[in-house]
Amino acid sequence: MPLEFSASEGDALGGLLFYLESEYSFRFEAGSPVDLSDRVGNGGVTSLLIGTLQIEVSVDSTAILYIWGLHPKSRWETGPVTAPSQEAGVVRLSGDVSLNRGVSLKIAEVGRWKTTFDSTSGWVRVSEDNLDDERQILVASDTVLGIRDNSLNTIWLRPLLI
Amino acid sequence: MFTNDDPLNEEDPLGLTPEADGEMFNELEAPDPDGWAGETEPEEGNSGGNVGSKENNNDTKIKATELKVTDTIQQEMEKYVKDGARIDRPYQRSVLTIQNIIDSGDPVADPGGAPDSVRWDVRGYNESDNEGTYELVVNLKTMTILHFGFVGK
Numbered sequence: 492m493p494l495e496f497s498a499s500e501g502d503a504l505g506g507l508l509f510y511l512e513s514e515y516s517f518r519f520e521a522g523s524p525v526d527l528s529d530r531v532g533n534g535g536v537t538s539l540l541i542g543t544l545q546i547e548v549s550v551d552s553t554a555i556l557y558i559w560g561l562h563p564k565s566r567w568e569t570g571p572v573t574a575p576s577q578e579a580g581v582v583r584l585s586g587d588v589s590l591n592r593g594v595s596l597k598i599a600e601v602g603r604w605k606t607t608f609d610s611t612s613g614w615v616r617v618s619e620d621n622l623d624d625e626r627q628i629l630v631a632s633d634t635v636l637g638i639r640d641n642s643l644n645t646i647w648l649r650p651l652l653i
Numbered sequence: 654m655f656t657n658d659d660p661l662n663e664e665d666p667l668g669l670t671p672e673a674d675g676e677m678f679n680e681l682e683a684p685d686p687d688g689w690a691g692e693t694e695p696e697e698g699n700s701g702g703n704v705g706s707k708e709n710n711n712d713t714k715i716k717a718t719e720l721k722v723t724d725t726i727q728q729e730m731e732k733y734v735k736d737g738a739r740i741d742r743p744y745q746r747s748v749l750t751i752q753n754i755i756d757s758g759d760p761v762a763d764p765g766g767a768p769d770s771v772r773w774d775v776r777g778y779n780e781s782d783n784e785g786t787y788e789l790v791v792n793l794k795t796m797t798i799l800h801f802g803f804v805g806k
Contacts, residue, residue, distance in 0.1 A: 563767045593744070594805040601764045
């Protein structure tokens with residue numbers, strides 16, 4: 492059963508998003524550990540996986556926190572990626588979903604979603620089929636989630652490349 | 654705890670003895686004939702690292718104690734820990750769990766395209782008795798864990 496996502500008003504999590512070439516990975520450093528801890532709550536975190544790219548989620552609130560994890564650049568395509576709209580908000584898993592601390596849920600196997608990088612705009616787009624998003628929500632700094640038909644349609648990232 | 658500067662060469666960070674850890678993770682399954690660990694074919698054109706055959710794998714067996722983790726994984730392991738009471742992915746701190754995964758069978762070249770890297774997918778149970786699959790990606794050149802997750806069934 493596909494995971495359902497819903498968006499609501501709220502503030503994006505502040506911080507810095509990196510892509511570390513040496514680790515082939517994204518990393519998110521929260522600007523305020525206290526803010527992050529408050530968002531996580533007492534139930535801990537788990538992640539939704541697109542390949543090995545991790546969408547970190549609060550178990551208590553089911554709110555998406557940030558993106559991190561292994562996502563080798565060698566498999567990215569290059570092409571134009573225009574900046575998404577950046578309406579700040581909170582995206583949560585909705586519907587009948589049960590999360591357990593540290594037990595990830597798989598959205599897609601490795602290679603199923605395609606990644607496009609635009610070195611001019613700096614944006615990275617990760618999506619399964621390039622369909623347009625109905626809503627684009629800035630959930631964390633330089634991190635936008637595209638929602639379509641209550642599903643996660645696109646991940647937009649603008650990392651600092653280091 | 655293990656860091657880039659402190660390889661996994663000391664006691665299990667969870668304080669588990671090999672015997673106790675063995676009990677904790679004794680349900681980590683060895684590969685079966687229907688295929689789990691090491692049986693996923695790498696994608697066409699994969700330029701990942703060499704994967705030893707079963708014959709030479711014994712000679713080049715990876716020791717979990719010689720592995721380090723990326724700074725990114727290390728950061729995630731430490732991000733929410735308060736007074737040691739809050740660990741979301743405790744399996745990541747178990748050297749013996751990592752060794753069990755490695756020993757379960759031959760890995761495949763990382764299908765995600767990480768250079769010089771191999772991947773294991775191994776069925777098992779976590780410390781809370783959730784059933785799932787351990788995913789482990791290791792760069793053989795740097796002996797670094799690039800990805801280590803547990804995916805629920």
